[in-house]
Every structure is written in structure tokens, then in C-alpha cells.
Amino acid sequence: MAFLVRTKRKISRFLKALFRKQSCRIGIYGPPNAGKTTLANRIVRDWTGDAVGPVSEVPHETRRVRRKENITITGNDGNTITIDIVDTPGVTTKIDYNDFMEYGMDKEEAVTRAREATEGVAEAMHWLREDIDGVIYMLDSTQDPFMQVNIMMVGIIESRRLPVIIVANKIDLPDASPQRIKSAFPQHPVVPISSLEGSNVEELYEKMTNYFG
Amino acid sequence: MIQGVQIDLISSERLERLTSMEKIRLILDDVMEGNIVILEKGLAPDEQSKLIEITMREITPEGFSGIEMETYPAREAGGFIGRFLGGKRTENRLTVIGPANQLKMLKKEKDLISAWVSSR
Numbered sequence: 001m002a003f004l005v006r007t008k009r010k011i012s013r014f015l016k017a018l019f020r021k022q023s024c025r026i027g028i029y030g031p032p033n034a035g036k037t038t039l040a041n042r043i044v045r046d047w048t049g050d051a052v053g054p055v056s057e058v059p060h061e062t063r064r065v066r067r068k069e070n071i072t073i074t075g076n077d078g079n080t081i082t083i084d085i086v087d088t089p090g091v092t093t094k095i096d097y098n099d100f101m102e103y104g105m106d107k108e109e110a111v112t113r114a115r116e117a118t119e120g121v122a123e124a125m126h127w128l129r130e131d132i133d134g135v136i137y138m139l140d141s142t143q144d145p146f147m148q149v150n151i152m153m154v155g156i157i158e159s160r161r162l163p164v165i166i167v168a169n170k171i172d173l174p175d176a177s178p179q180r181i182k183s184a185f186p187q188h189p190v191v192p193i194s195s196l197e198g199s200n201v202e203e204l205y206e207k208m209t210n211y212f213g
Numbered sequence: 214m215i216q217g218v219q220i221d222l223i224s225s226e227r228l229e230r231l232t233s234m235e236k237i238r239l240i241l242d243d244v245m246e247g248n249i250v251i252l253e254k255g256l257a258p259d260e261q262s263k264l265i266e267i268t269m270r271e272i273t274p275e276g277f278s279g280i281e282m283e284t285y286p287a288r289e290a291g292g293f294i295g296r297f298l299g300g301k302r303t304e305n306r307l308t309v310i311g312p313a314n315q316l317k318m319l320k321k322e323k324d325l326i327s328a329w330v331s332s333r
Contacts, residue, residue, distance in 0.1 A: 093265055094279025094313035095272055111274045118269040125266040129259075146321065148283050152261050159258035 023070060025084045025131060026212055030138030031149055032059035032090025035169040039138060039195040040087035047071050052087050058103045060117035062089045065127055075206035081213045086127060089120030091153055128156065134163045134212045141168040141192065142175040145184040154185060163211050167204065168192040218249060218330050225254040233260045237267055244312055245277050247333045255284045255305035281316040283326050284308040
């Protein structure tokens with residue numbers, strides 16, 4: 001029996017390797033300040049020693065889609081996947097430059113940031129329709145997961161039949177409730193992590209190799 | 214003259230006659246004038262994606278700052294045979310859209326959307 005199981009697994013891996021695309025593009029999507037760039041940096045640092053971009057507490061720090069190519073990830077179970085990580089600006093339906101002035105920016109700087117942020121969101125939506133093969137949907141587990149933008153985005157991803165892993169980030173914070181995210185999206189795998197501290201990222205890597213492979 | 218906010222309720226029949234871009238333009242033009250739009254049936258996921266993208270292109274520093282939008286959670290449409298033949302299909306439901314600086318959602322449950330609207 002064990003021989004049959006091992007053989008089936010070997011054939012499955014062989015077929016996967018045979019028909020797998022050379023590299024697939026995995027987009028990290030989510031609302032602003034969910035920790036998308038922090039996760040992208042962690043993944044790229046863990047597997048290549050490099051980084052993707054700067055992070056900040058001010059929303060919309062990432063205002064351009066950034067892609068890091070050919071990152072090979074190996075899960076604890078030995079499965080491997082080579083992907084391009086696509087870090088995207090936080091998706092929202094509203095951007096007001098006055099919100100940036102509350103972080104101490106002058107008007108000119110805030111207006112520029114708002115304009116770049118709107119372009120970034122439009123660009124991220126375009127990528128999702130045209131160039132993404134799988135999605136890590138990133139949520140701050142201290143926030144309400146039922147926000148309309150999350151419901152819409154998960155619906156859009158589902159309609160494109162893209163595989164999606166939902167990441168419940170910031171579990172290092174006292175108000176974190178990854179369970180609330182699991183109950184909001186029971187149809188998808190949810191992995192609780194702290195991308196800042198690196199806790200439980202191994203489970204995410206294993207899930208990525210199995211789910212996007 | 215009565216002071217207040219205009220609310221446009223758009224029927225599913227009217228929406229069905231429009232192309233995706235016509236729907237998005239109708240909604241955005243209305244919302245950019247400061248009106249609240251209520252769609253009897255919401256937009257398809259691809260239309261929602263384009264609505265976000267075009268909304269972003271319409272935002273200006275001293276003018277339009279985007280939209281607030283709420284809808285009931287999607288529910289599966291069609292019976293067993295429909296699902297068997299056509300796979301999983303979700304039904305778009307009543308949707309409220311308004312200018313982000315005038316419409317604020319107070320409470321949202323699976324069967325109740327409570328919103329507060331201010332005039333410009």
C-alpha cells in the first residue's frame with residue numbers, strides 16, 4: 001500500500017513538473033497598510049537575500065507595482081516552486097490627499113502622493129486582469145475583514161479562477177483575530193502570520209508550493 | 214426649495230440593457246455630481262474591477278475623492294441542476310454607491326446596510 005502511495009506521489013510530481021509553467025506570477029494584493037511589502041520583502045530576503053521596496057506606516061507607501069523574478073521557494077515537505085513575486089499598491093475605492101497631511105506632509109507632497117497612489121491602484125487592477133497567475137490576499141487581522149473592498153477583491157479573484165491564499169497578517173499584535181478572517185472567507189485557505197517577525201511563514205511557504213505549484 | 218441629496222434607484226432591467234462601460238460611466242457621472250446611486254442588481258466582478266480602475270483615474274485633488282460602495286454578501290444562484298451544468302454562479306445583489314466624502318457606512322450585516330449621507 002505504501003509503495004502505491006509513494007509511486008502515485010512520484011507520478012504526480014513528475015506530471016506537475018512536466019506541465020508546470022516555467023515561472024508563475026503571484027500577486028500580493030490587499031487593502032493599504034495590510035503589510036504587503038513587508039511580506040514581499042520577507043519572501044524575497046528569505047530566498048534570495050534581496051528586497052523589494054521600502055515600507056512605512058503612512059498608507060500608500062507602495063505606489064507602483066514591483067516584480068521580483070525567479071524566486072524559488074521550498075516548503076518543509078520538500079516541494080519546490082519558482083515564482084515571480086508581484087508587490088502591488090493597496091487597493092481602495094477612495095484616496096484623499098488630506099489624509100496624508102495628517103501624517104505631517106505638506107500639501108504639495110500629499111497631492112503628489114495621492115496622484116501616484118491613484119495611478120498605482122489602477123495599475124494593480126490592470127495587472128490582476130492581465131498578468132497574474134495566483135494571489136496572496138493580505139489582510140490585517142486586527143481590522144474588520146468584511147470591508148467592501150475585500151469582499152469585492154476576493155470576488156474578482158474568484159471570478160478569474162485564480163488560486164488564492166488569504167494571509168491573516170499582524171498576529172503579533174494583541175487585537176489580532178485571524179479566526180474572524182477564517183470565518184469571513186471559509187472557501188479559501190487562511191494562513192495566520194506575522195510578516196514583520198516572521199512567525200509562521202514556513203506554513204505559508206508550504207501552502208504556496210502546494211497551492212501555486 | 215428642498216435641500217438634500219438626490220438618490221437614483223436604477224432597475225436591473227435598465228442595467229441589463231447597458232454595456233459594462235455604459236454602466237460604469239452612468240454610475241460615476243451620477244456619483245461625481247454628488248448623487249447616491251442604488252443598483253437593484255450589482256455589478257459583475259469584472260465590472261467592479263473596471264469601476265475601481267476608472268474611479269482612480271477620475272480622482273482630483275480638490276474635487277472627486279472616490280466612491281463608497283456597499284452591497285449585500287453575494288449568494289449562490291441557480292439550483293442543483295444549474296450548479297451541475299454551469300458550475301458555481303453568484304448572484305449580484307442590491308448595491309449602494311456614493312461619493313466617498315458624502316456617504317458613510319454605519320453598519321453592515323448580511324441582511325441590513327445602514328448608511329449616513331451628507332449633502333455637499
